[in-house]
Structures are given as structure tokens and as C-alpha cells.
Amino acid sequence: MGPVHYSVLGPTLARTPDGTDVAVGGPRVRALLTVLALRAGRTVPVPDLVDEVWHGDEPPADAVAALQALVGRLRKALGRDRIVSAEGGYRLDARPEDVDARRFEHLAAEGVASLGAGDPARAAALLDEALGLWRGPALADLPDRDAEAPRWEARRLDVRRARLDAALGLGEAPAALPELTALCAAHPLDETLQALRIRALRDTGRAAEALAAYESVRRALANRLGTDPSLALRALHAELLTGPRTPEPAPAPKPRKDRAAAKREEASVRGNLRARLTSFVGRDEEIAALRDDLRTARLVTLLGPGGAGKTRLSQEAAERGAADGAWPDGVWVAELAAVTDPEAVVEAVLAAV
Missing domain, CATH: 1.10.10.10 (Winged helix-like DNA-binding domain superfamily/Winged helix DNA-binding domain)
Incomplete structure (x- = not known):
């Protein structure tokens, strides 16, 4: 059987x-x-x-x-x-593969990896298969579904974002725009979704609406969070204003100092660190000690009671290290607080990076 x-x-x-x-x-x-x-x-x-x-x-x-x-x-x-x-x-x-939730995680991780590797067609096929496993709200028959279901629903939204990104990569902006519009209305502060919608508007020849959409997002972020759009959104806005770039001859080699500065600048913007809503003051000795540890150890653990500022301290150290060129590939955060199944840790890390 x-x-x-x-x-x-x-x-x-x-x-x-x-x-x-x-x-x-x-x-x-x-x-x-x-x-x-x-x-x-x-x-x-x-x-x-x-x-x-x-x-x-x-x-x-x-x-x-x-x-x-x-x-x-x-x-x-x-x-x-x-x-x-x-x-x-x-x-x-x-x-695990006999359970739709585990198959969903596996297909999602493969689809996101394919998208990152520049293969939107394979990504679309894998992500469609993953989303096709859903038949309603996650864990509908679990009495305490509010404890675990939000993580699955958030993962589903991640996959929908990735699938829409793949659609834009395949030139399917007109078909993707209605879903993007609905998702952006439901998640007005989700900058990734908003960027996808702005790209879709641009790709369908609606540049004026794309600019208006960016301005709407900028105001929402400023009024509700007191912050500016992310670097990615600002770069997209600049591209809308200036139009697509034309190919340019390769620049002549720059002095070593300029290349190092450019490397530090690139490292400072790569990754998925959260946008900071307030400035960071003090704790310079702790940051210096943390960065020294990171230079010599593969794993550094911060310990302390809840609310002590461990996450903020680690983010500040990561930002400063990236700005100084310590990690040319950037800094990536894998959120594990909501992961209750040890077997799901690998998928959570893969999805983050």
C-alpha cells in the first residue's frame, strides 16, 4: 500500500x-x-x-x-x-514530503533560489506548484491555529511576492498588475510589494502612475513610520525619473583607493537588514568587542534578557562592518523566532539568503 x-x-x-x-x-x-x-x-x-x-x-x-x-x-x-x-x-x-506543508516549503525554497539564479521560468513553475497546494487558511482544523498559522500565511505571502517577481521577469506585467494592486492595498507598508507594483506600472507604459505610486508609498512611510523609502525603492524612483540607462563603455580602471571605497559602498547596501526608524547612540565598546569577535569566530552569540537590545546591537555592528567592507557579500538576517520545527530551520535560512 x-x-x-x-x-x-x-x-x-x-x-x-x-x-x-x-x-x-x-x-x-x-x-x-x-x-x-x-x-x-x-x-x-x-x-x-x-x-x-x-x-x-x-x-x-x-x-x-x-x-x-x-x-x-x-x-x-x-x-x-x-x-x-x-x-x-x-x-x-x-x-515530510507526504505532508503538503513540507512540500510547500521545499518547493518555495527551490523557486526562490531559481529566481535568484536568474531563471524566472523555472521559478514560476516551482512557485506555482507550491501555491497550488493551498486550499484555504492554513491549519484550519487546529484549535490553536493562531499560534502557528501566521507563520505559514507569512511564508505564503513571501512566495506570492517571489512569483510576481518572476512574472515581471517573464514580461507578464499586465497579468500580474491586478494581483499586485490588491496585495499592495492590503499591505500598504510592504516595500517589496510596492516596488513590484511600481515596476509593473512602468513595464506596462504607465510611468506617471508609477511615479504617483512611489509618492504615495513615500508619504505612507513618512507619516506612519517616520522613515524614508528603502534604497531599492529610491533607486527605482530615480530610474523612473531618468528613464532606462543606456549601455556605456566600460570605465577606465580607477585608483586603488577609489575601488576600495566603491567596495565599501556596495557592501553597505547589500543584504536584508531592517530599515532603522531611530538613530543609534552609545554602546561603542560593546560594538567594538562584537566586531572583534566576528573577525575571529564563525559563530558569535549575544545573551541577555528580553528587551536588552541584542537585536539592535547586532544590526548596528553588522551595518558598520558592511560599510567598512568586512563582508563584501552583505549581511543577511534569518528570522527564526517563529520557527518551531527544527526541520524548518534550513528552509528559513535558505529563504532569507
Whole structure:
């Protein structure tokens, strides 16, 4: 008997190899399957299962027995061997690729990598396949979906951005513009989306509307965040004002000092560091110590209580190091705060870089 495929990017479903949907059962059974599918191949302790399946409600007096009853119903639907009892918990006997959420992450990472490698056609195919796995809100049958679903929804938005970028690379600006317009209305401060919309307007010959869109974004950022548009948006605005650049002869070699300065300038703008909304004052000794450590170690860890300024200190050190040419390839941030599955760390890092 072939592998069963599990879907959690929408209502929870199980599907046999021949495409037949399995009647899993009621809400509690679907919640149990959701939790197990998200951790396919790994044992989930009984207390964790009880907490997630009955989240928001008072668990039964004998929660362990009630959970065993749910497991029995799930085994009856899927087959006894697919739900394994082990180490004080239960495990769904499935490979990560048998779960749509994991396939989505894999396809998304490959698609984004193809886009970065200059292959928008392959990127579009991979990202379309990834987005096609979604059938509704993520983890729809999980009682505590607000804890995990936002990360999946944010990742879906990342993939939609990348797919629209690929569309522009393929010359499909007219087809991409309606979706971009709707997304920009829903996310008015998302500079990446706004830049894509401005590019789409430009590529469809609507330069005046592109300039007006940039001005609207600039005002929104200033009024709501007190900041200026990113370097990428400002460069796009300058291009709109001056028109496309014409090829120029290669410049003559510059003195060594000028090349070094240009290298530092390039490094200072590469990466995905957040735009700073306020200036940074003091802590020069800590920054100097941190930069010294970074010169000699592959991994430097900052420790301290929440709110102590660890993130801001690391960003400031990274910006200064990039400006001085310490990292010619730039500085890239991989946000791991929302990653709860160790197996998803690699995809999160790949997506960031």
C-alpha cells in the first residue's frame, strides 16, 4: 500500500495514492491529525497532543484515555500501522514530503533560489506548484491555529511576492498588475510589494502612475513610520525619473583607493537588514568587542534578557562592518523566532539568503 498524503494548508485531509479522500472523522480527530502531520515522522508527547487538541476547552477528566480513543478512531480511518505508539506519545508514520506543508516549503525554497539564479521560468513553475497546494487558511482544523498559522500565511505571502517577481521577469506585467494592486492595498507598508507594483506600472507604459505610486508609498512611510523609502525603492524612483540607462563603455580602471571605497559602498547596501526608524547612540565598546569577535569566530552569540537590545546591537555592528567592507557579500538576517520545527530551520535560512 502506497503512502497517504496529508493536507493541512486548508481543511485537514488525508488522501490515498489513487486520489481517494479518507473520511478522517470529527473536529477532534482532524485536530489530532493536524498536529501529527505537522511533525510527521517525529513522536509528539501525550501532554502536547492533549494541549493542542483540546486547546481553549477543558480537557476530559481522563485526558489520556480520551486521547487514546481519538487515536483509535484515526487508526481505523488511516490504518493501524500509520499511527505509531512510541516514547510516551504518538507518531505519524509518514515522510515530510507526504505532508503538503513540507512540500510547500521545499518547493518555495527551490523557486526562490531559481529566481535568484536568474531563471524566472523555472521559478514560476516551482512557485506555482507550491501555491497550488493551498486550499484555504492554513491549519484550519487546529484549535490553536493562531499560534502557528501566521507563520505559514507569512511564508505564503513571501512566495506570492517571489512569483510576481518572476512574472515581471517573464514580461507578464499586465497579468500580474491586478494581483499586485490588491496585495499592495492590503499591505500598504510592504516595500517589496510596492516596488513590484511600481515596476509593473512602468513595464506596462504607465510611468506617471508609477511615479504617483512611489509618492504615495513615500508619504505612507513618512507619516506612519517616520522613515524614508528603502534604497531599492529610491533607486527605482530615480530610474523612473531618468528613464532606462543606456549601455556605456566600460570605465577606465580607477585608483586603488577609489575601488576600495566603491567596495565599501556596495557592501553597505547589500543584504536584508531592517530599515532603522531611530538613530543609534552609545554602546561603542560593546560594538567594538562584537566586531572583534566576528573577525575571529564563525559563530558569535549575544545573551541577555528580553528587551536588552541584542537585536539592535547586532544590526548596528553588522551595518558598520558592511560599510567598512568586512563582508563584501552583505549581511543577511534569518528570522527564526517563529520557527518551531527544527526541520524548518534550513528552509528559513535558505529563504532569507
